[in-house]
Amino acid sequence: MSRWRRREAGSSSERPRAPALGPATTPGSRKFWAIELLAPRNRARIEAATGAQDVEVSPGFDASPIFALGVASLRYAEDEVERCVRKGIDQYLILGAGFDTFALRRVDLSGRLRVYEIDHPDVQALKRERVAASSREPASLPTFVPVDFEATSFAAEIAKSGFDGGRPAVLSWLNTIPYLTQEATVTTMKEIHAVLAAGSRVVVNYGAEVPLTPDQIAFLSRLQEVVSSAGEPVRSQWKPVDFAAMLSDIGFEVLEHASEVDLTALYFEGRGDGLKPGVPGRIITAERR
Numbered sequence: 001m002s003r004w005r006r007r008e009a010g011s012s013s014e015r016p017r018a019p020a021l022g023p024a025t026t027p028g029s030r031k032f033w034a035i036e037l038l039a040p041r042n043r044a045r046i047e048a049a050t051g052a053q054d055v056e057v058s059p060g061f062d063a064s065p066i067f068a069l070g071v072a073s074l075r076y077a078e079d080e081v082e083r084c085v086r087k088g089i090d091q092y093l094i095l096g097a098g099f100d101t102f103a104l105r106r107v108d109l110s111g112r113l114r115v116y117e118i119d120h121p122d123v124q125a126l127k128r129e130r131v132a133a134s135s136r137e138p139a140s141l142p143t144f145v146p147v148d149f150e151a152t153s154f155a156a157e158i159a160k161s162g163f164d165g166g167r168p169a170v171l172s173w174l175n176t177i178p179y180l181t182q183e184a185t186v187t188t189m190k191e192i193h194a195v196l197a198a199g200s201r202v203v204v205n206y207g208a209e210v211p212l213t214p215d216q217i218a219f220l221s222r223l224q225e226v227v228s229s230a231g232e233p234v235r236s237q238w239k240p241v242d243f244a245a246m247l248s249d250i251g252f253e254v255l256e257h258a259s260e261v262d263l264t265a266l267y268f269e270g271r272g273d274g275l276k277p278g279v280p281g282r283i284i285t286a287e288r289r
């Protein structure tokens, strides 16, 4: 892995190479919820798509370079969750869960892993409406914990949810930090540290302030227009060294600091359609000290 990688104490092997991201390997059930949770007007469009490049969030704008980064980040976190479950961790917190389908689709883990989804109250309410309106009764559901990271205390809300802060957990916070101010991000990271037991794992990604190619500058400026007009402007970017230092100062040990190049090598090699992360990204696996 990149120069950021630090071997885990006692780790006997490198991270095993994961199979490339591709069409759902388990027919039906794995993608059922992803489609079911879409706004009805978008379902037919997505079902008719022949490849990721057809998934336009805005007419004429091919979002696949950022879409691939986001999906790869989710997969990277789920690989860490699998490793944690194998070690006996039985609590998974998903911050900024949005329409994440892990809890609905991983029925196989429902007896072994309790999932908590922490998200903005409005988005969470919409997700719950869509689950309730689904043609299929969910076999497993997360515990929903409504939190506005800019206004509410994550620690106060999670304390009411049944989460056991006395035992280690795994936590992911993905594709959300760019939409928050640096202040809200730091406050929430401190709260995460306060509620997690030592030995817990966190996987977080953030908007990286790194040199860009002219194509990346053009893409990101168009993306900013699209997300701003959808009411979710990008609010923060971090220099990788600053983000890692912030985590370390709060009390996390950074175990791995991966880039879009690492994610491409892990999940996109050998694809025939050219899909891969097309913008810089950074994702960190850290342990709560």
Ligand SMILES: C[S@@+](CC[C@H](N)C(=O)[O-])C[C@H]1O[C@@H](n2cnc3c(N)ncnc32)[C@H](O)[C@@H]1O
Pocket: 070, 074, 095, 096, 097, 098, 099, 100, 119, 120, 121, 123, 147, 148, 149, 150, 151, 173, 174, 175, 176, 179, 180
């Ligand atoms: C782009 S979505 C990512 C969803 C999911 N993690 C994923 O990767 O598919 C961003 C998420 O951040 C959440 N979010 C943005 N601002 C927030 C805030 N102030 N408080 C809580 N959640 C927020 C949104 O509700 C949304 O679920």
